[in-house]
Amino acid sequence: ELGIGYHLLGEYEKAVRVLKKAVRLTPGNHQIHFNLGNSFFELQKMEQAVHHLMNAIDIKADYVPAINNLADIYEQAGETERAGELFLYITNINPDDPMGYFNLGNFYLRQNDTVKAGKQYQKAIELDPDFYEAYNNIGFILKHLGRYKDAIPYYEQCLAIKSDFEPAKRDLMACKTKLQKSSN
Numbered sequence: 001e002l003g004i005g006y007h008l009l010g011e012y013e014k015a016v017r018v019l020k021k022a023v024r025l026t027p028g029n030h031q032i033h034f035n036l037g038n039s040f041f042e043l044q045k046m047e048q049a050v051h052h053l054m055n056a057i058d059i060k061a062d063y064v065p066a067i068n069n070l071a072d073i074y075e076q077a078g079e080t081e082r083a084g085e086l087f088l089y090i091t092n093i094n095p096d097d098p099m100g101y102f103n104l105g106n107f108y109l110r111q112n113d114t115v116k117a118g119k120q121y122q123k124a125i126e127l128d129p130d131f132y133e134a135y136n137n138i139g140f141i142l143k144h145l146g147r148y149k150d151a152i153p154y155y156e157q158c159l160a161i162k163s164d165f166e167p168a169k170r171d172l173m174a175c176k177t178k179l180q181k182s183s184n
Helices: 002-008 012-025 030-042 046-059 064-076 080-093 098-110 114-127 132-144 148-161 166-183
Strands: none
Touching: 002 012, 002 030, 012 030, 030 046, 030 064, 046 064, 064 080, 064 098, 080 098, 098 114, 098 132, 114 132, 132 148, 132 166, 148 166
16 A cells, blocks of 8 residues: 555655565565556666566456556557557457457557547447547547548537537537538
């Protein structure tokens, strides 16, 4: 708990010291390895971060937070194939969780594969019809493809679920403005 507290306060060196002690006391605790990996990540010590995230996964193979963070590290390191495999693996081990599909969609979107991204967002919506961010991201894709009329219902659905979601408000107005200008 103390290590997590230090991490939340941004005192990552202190978090690492405390979490290392915790790992020595309970080496089989996947959450301590996960938290230690996250603190090393914040310190930009990627080798140690990967090591502890992998330990967390070795202890608990279906521990999605560690798999997700490991995928993020690989993506940042330019190992996109490896990252993609991990994001996809999450959807395989936890097929009923819409967040896995959403994160996989975000990965594809960052890779500029809008078709695959859109399919993953649709799957997230199928699993959770109130997943407002998935509606927003489909709208975002359509907007950037110049399909403003198609994007509007997705933004409207996003805002029907979460009326104060600023990105959807902003992009909905932009789409309406583009359509209005093109009809003049």
